[in-house]
Amino acid sequence: MSHEPEGWEAQRAELDVWKGAPLEELVQHIVDRYHREARVEMARLETQVEEAALMEGRRHPVLLELREEVARFCVDLRAHLHAEERMLFPALLDLAHGRPPQASEDLLEPLKLLEDEHGAVAGLFKRMRALTDGFVPPADARTSQRKLFETLQALSDSLYRHIYLENQVLFARVRALKM
Numbered sequence: 001m002s003h004e005p006e007g008w009e010a011q012r013a014e015l016d017v018w019k020g021a022p023l024e025e026l027v028q029h030i031v032d033r034y035h036r037e038a039r040v041e042m043a044r045l046e047t048q049v050e051e052a053a054l055m056e057g058r059r060h061p062v063l064l065e066l067r068e069e070v071a072r073f074c075v076d077l078r079a080h081l082h083a084e085e086r087m088l089f090p091a092l093l094d095l096a097h098g099r100p101p102q103a104s105e106d107l108l109e110p111l112k113l114l115e116d117e118h119g120a121v122a123g124l125f126k127r128m129r130a131l132t133d134g135f136v137p138p139a140d141a142r143t144s145q146r147k148l149f150e151t152l153q154a155l156s157d158s159l160y161r162h163i164y165l166e167n168q169v170l171f172a173r174v175r176a177l178k179m
């Protein structure tokens with residue numbers, strides 16, 4: 001997974017509270033908060049990386065590389081959010097309303113696939129972190145690069161919480177239902 005956010009132990013304790021919440025509320029919370037944050041931050045990231053690459057790419061060629069990485073990451077994460085919202089989450093809401101899926105494979109296979117995708121998007125983020133020395137701008141960086149790195153850090157933290165809430169709370173709960 002990507003880098004642990006600051007104060008992770010306390011954050012994890014807050015996220016673990018969702019282990020006891022109704023399934024429907026948990027799914028809604030993930031979409032309302034984390035999918036929304038991901039989409040807002042990705043849009044910001046794309047604008048900022050474009051600007052930073054244009055303004056500072058000549059002095060800091062890593063920004064040109066970062067632009068490619070951001071593009072790849074955003075394609076993958078958008079497809080992933082869409083797959084969850086279209087495939088898995090409606091099935092979980094059915095389950096929450098007492099309508100079990102036809103077969104356990106209906107849920108367990110998507111869970112495995114989506115978990116693999118979490119690993120893949122986290123891997124892309126890890127690469128961006130490595131490229132930027134942990135999102136620390138160089139001493140001579142201008143505002144566009146500084147803002148870009150702040151957005152990368154914010155999205156990294158949000159994604160970490162998001163993936164924890166899905167892998168360790170939501171998906172773990174679905175598996176524990178032993179369908």
Ligand SMILES: [Fe+2]
Binds near residue numbers: 034162166
């Ligand atoms: Fe998600």
Ligand SMILES: [Fe+2]
Binds near residue numbers: 080084114118163166
């Ligand atoms: Fe996910």
